[in-house]
Amino acid sequence: MRDYPNLRHIRLIAAAVRLGALSRAAEAVGISQPAASQALAKLEATFGGRLLERSKSGALATARGRVVVRRAQRALSVLKAGQGKLARFAKHHAGGVDLAEAQVGMVHLRALSAFADAGSFSAAARRLGLTEPSVHRAARELEAILGVALFTGPSRHLILSPAGRVFARHANLVMAELDAAFDEVRELAGAYDGRLVVGTLPLVRTQIVPAAVVALAARRPEATIEVVDGPYDTLIQDLANGRIDMLVGALREDVPASELTQEVLFQDDLAIVARAGHPLAGRARITSDDLARYPWLLPRPETPSRLVFERLAANFPPDRPLAGVIETGSLVALRGILMMSDRLTILSRRQILYEEKAGFLIVLPVRLSEAARPIGLTLRADWQPTALQADFLAELRSAVAEEGNG
Template sequence: MNIWNLNLRHLRALTSIARLGSISAAAEAINLTQPAITQALAKLEIQLGQLLFERHANGMTATPAALLLAPRIERALAHIASQRVTMAQLRALIMLADHGSYATASTATALAQPSLHRAIGDLSVALKRELVDRRGKGIMLTDQGRRIVRTFRLARAELEAGLTELASLQGVETGRITVGAMPLARARLLPSAVSAFYRAYPDVRINIVEGSFQELIEPLRDGELDLMIGALRDPSPGADVLQQPLFADRPVVLGRVGHPLSLTSVTISDLALYPWTVPAPGAPLRVQWEKMFTDADVQLPNVPIECGSVITIRQILLESDFLTLLSPDQVAVELEAGWLTKIADTPEGLRRTIGITTRHGWRPTGMQNAFIQLLGEVAL
């Protein structure tokens, strides 16, 4: 079932009936006739393939399907925050934001460009907001447009989660989990959890989006990612996200096999004599790296190359006397193959917390909860 086939007015009717217990009360609450609500409910039940209410002489009783779906719809409608928005308008704005132009959005959705133009124009009138700004031959979303897109994406995420829970109620575990993977998560934790999850839920699709914290945090806030896995931030990036620790990681100093420091007893001062490649300032690993030298009262060494890519760092180390700071898990293959070697341990207090970052108020589906539980088990 595709959420774009649903009608927001029908969904509002469902939540009103669930909350008020009768079609007559719902009709009065959302300003529709009783026959219109009856027809909307009948169409919705056909679309979903689920009985949503049991009819009684004195009212309506929500079925388990409606009890699952209604809270998701309520949250989606709260994000949309206007009864004048249609599903076609919601879809048009998200697609335009995702694809950057009417032409590419039309190709991606198989909707005619005039239809997209009309939907965006009607939405702008309905919300009394300028959503799109023309720049020569191109377009850009206005600041208001970008804010509204975020709320629409969050609404989409709630509706998709609701359909996933309905399928689960029928014994069908489907849907998608979209995970933002920061560098350390890709080494051992995420692959192990994904493999175990696939064995338990082979029909659920997992989409892994790799990136740095800066690249992933806004998609998480937009609802494009369900969760992020990697080094947690201290302080927290904001009240709109939650961080759940999984384990503490202690990085080590690494260099190539045959590095001049690999044959000697190493001090912090020795490490400062060589060039380093570490992430950009502000990254948790960079903070730990700086702390290692400042705590020893040693001037920070030269960092000619700022990099967070393990693949790139590995090649730099292999071809030079550069040093870096990484978790052994991130280069387990290189260490085992004898390409890289541990130059030195870091001080005992030098640790970073690896964990899960989610949106504040995010309500995971059953399968998303199962995935999070697997992450915790793998992290032990």
């Protein structure tokens, strides 16, 4: 578990650079000059080197200090934005959200974040390596500071309230900014040993993301790279909450533009896929009646490929209703079921690249209407990548370009 710096110390160094003097920063933050000097020393030990150069003309940030201050300012901005979003919940609570900013500490944010991830105070305490009473106390202190209920339900089955979910997201994003500060000061020293977490949707898992990961690992061998998959709704929440750095896959129209941004990498066409040796294999013309004769293996409802299927199925003969549909979001299960049955499905050809080359699966000669879909990156709208993260984005775009030229 990372030892995050004290938030008051983060406020101090940001104020020192803004005001040009540590003494003025100490007064602004509300601590003594000796305490400010001790706080700066602790910060410099935490980040592995000098952060400020002090002279008669004032305090100037070193290169390392500029990195820390930039991320500190972003972290404090995220925290302030989180406070602002609690205003709509304040009418239910007498305390309101008139928060004295200096009261919120990292211990409070870590407690709330751990509860949000683990689902209980006991599990949060194990995750943080602390006692359950101390985590419970920190979370309840935060609730008192904010003046808004962060938890709801009976004491043995507490869950986050709507306000708790909002502020937990901002707590995670504060820590993500501080994580980036640690990584960037290491990068400044030439050490690219940070961590990258990439969320992936089915289409890009076969070739594009693996190619980018292999290229980045060769370029930055000390980096830790985690590739995660899962349902779109889960991954998009993980992205918004700062648990993953980016999401790569099919783009959606309903992404909240104020929080997330999308970048198209390429357009992909869907096709009808079957096993090699399927009764429809080798036929030059396949009709809607032909397609309706066979059972289907379908992606989850509301996914882009499922919507393409629904448009296709609208043309099936009315006397042939669909029956025995199998749904799965697992590409591994889908491939296995296809190869062992006469079921049909809708997939991108990119997703069966190896199976088609090996002669296990085939694409049927059927043109699908409105089957093109944009594939790309989904990022947090105000995200600023570290050098390692920027390197991966460059490798990802290069992998897309190479595949398009291949």
